[in-house]
Amino acid sequence: DKNKKVQFCYINGFKNSGSYVFEIIVLSAFNKLGLSQRNLNYNYLKYISQGIAHVLRNPIMSISGFLNLIRKKLPNDIKDDVEPYLEYIQGEFSKxxxxxxxxxIINNVSDLKLEKVNINDFLHSVFENFQLENTLKPIQYKCQFDCSENLYVDKKxxxxxxxxxxxxxxxxIEEKGNMFMYCQKEGNNVLISIxxxxxxxDKERLGMLFTPFYSTKPKNIGLGLFISxxxxxxxxxxxxxxxxxNTTTVKLILPIEKRSKMRIERLSVV
Incomplete structure (x- = not known):
C-alpha cells in the first residue's frame, strides 16, 4: 500500500453482461498477520506437545508395570531395604x-463438551466431594450458594x-484453618469465590501464580492454576x-448466557 506495508488480498474475477468485473478484498494487514502468526505458533506448539505426551506415555506405563513386577519378585529378606527406593521411583513416576x-488437558481445553447444569447443585457436589477426600487437617469448611442460575459448562x-x-x-493451610466457598449472581455474571x-x-508470588511450572511447593508441578x-x-x-x-480469595467469574446457542458454539482460548 502507499505506506509500504504488506497487504494480503483476495482477487476474484467474473464476467457480467459481456464485461469483466474484478473484486479485490483486503484480507489482512500487519495486525492480522500477527494474529495469523500467533495462531500458527499455537497450533504448532499444540502439535508438538501432543506428540511429546503421546511418546512419553508408553515408556512411562512400561516403567510402572516393571516397578510393580519388581515389587512382586523381590525376596522377602531385602524388601525392607529396597522399598524406600521403589517408593521414590514411584513418586517421580507419578510426577x-x-x-x-x-x-x-492443555491441548484439549478449547474442545469443550458443554452441558446445562444448575450451578448451585454442581458447586455443592464438587465442594462436598472435596471435603470427603481431604480430612487430614482440622479445617472448618463452609459454603453458601445463593445463585440458582443454569449455566453451560464442561462439567469435567x-x-x-x-x-x-x-x-x-x-x-x-499448614495446620488448622477455614475454607469458605460461596456463589452469587452479580449483574449478568455468576461469581464463585473460594x-x-x-x-x-505476597505481591511477588501473586504475580507469578498463573505462570506455567511455577510453584513454591517442591512436590507440585506448577501447572494447576495455569490450567484453571x-x-x-x-x-x-x-x-x-x-x-x-492472612486471607486469599480466588474469584471465578462466568457470564450468564440466556441463549444456549452462544454457549454451545465451539470456543477458543487462542
Whole structure:
C-alpha cells in the first residue's frame, strides 16, 4: 500500500453482461498477520506437545508395570531395604505422569463438551466431594450458594478447575484453618469465590501464580492454576486472585448466557 506495508488480498474475477468485473478484498494487514502468526505458533506448539505426551506415555506405563513386577519378585529378606527406593521411583513416576496428563488437558481445553447444569447443585457436589477426600487437617469448611442460575459448562474441565483451586487453598493451610466457598449472581455474571485463611500471598508470588511450572511447593508441578485459568478463558470467564492480610480469595467469574446457542458454539482460548 502507499505506506509500504504488506497487504494480503483476495482477487476474484467474473464476467457480467459481456464485461469483466474484478473484486479485490483486503484480507489482512500487519495486525492480522500477527494474529495469523500467533495462531500458527499455537497450533504448532499444540502439535508438538501432543506428540511429546503421546511418546512419553508408553515408556512411562512400561516403567510402572516393571516397578510393580519388581515389587512382586523381590525376596522377602531385602524388601525392607529396597522399598524406600521403589517408593521414590514411584513418586517421580507419578510426577511425570501428571505432567503428561496436564499437557493433554492443555491441548484439549478449547474442545469443550458443554452441558446445562444448575450451578448451585454442581458447586455443592464438587465442594462436598472435596471435603470427603481431604480430612487430614482440622479445617472448618463452609459454603453458601445463593445463585440458582443454569449455566453451560464442561462439567469435567470446570470441575477440575474448581478442584485445583480448592486444593491450593487446602495446601496453604499448614495446620488448622477455614475454607469458605460461596456463589452469587452479580449483574449478568455468576461469581464463585473460594477463600482460605492460610497466611495470604505476597505481591511477588501473586504475580507469578498463573505462570506455567511455577510453584513454591517442591512436590507440585506448577501447572494447576495455569490450567484453571485456561479452562475459565475457554468458558469465556475470568479468574482473579486477591490476597489481603492472612486471607486469599480466588474469584471465578462466568457470564450468564440466556441463549444456549452462544454457549454451545465451539470456543477458543487462542
Amino acid at each position: 511425570i505422569m501428571k505432567i503428561v496428563l496436564d499437557i493433554e 474441565l470446570f470441575g477440575l478447575a474448581l478442584e485445583e483451586i480448592l486444593k491450593n487453598a487446602y495446601e496453604s 477463600e482460605d485463611d492460610g497466611g495470604g500471598i 485459568k485456561l479452562i475459565m478463558q475457554a468458558h469465556k470467564g475470568r479468574l482473579r486472585v486477591i490476597s489481603k492480610n
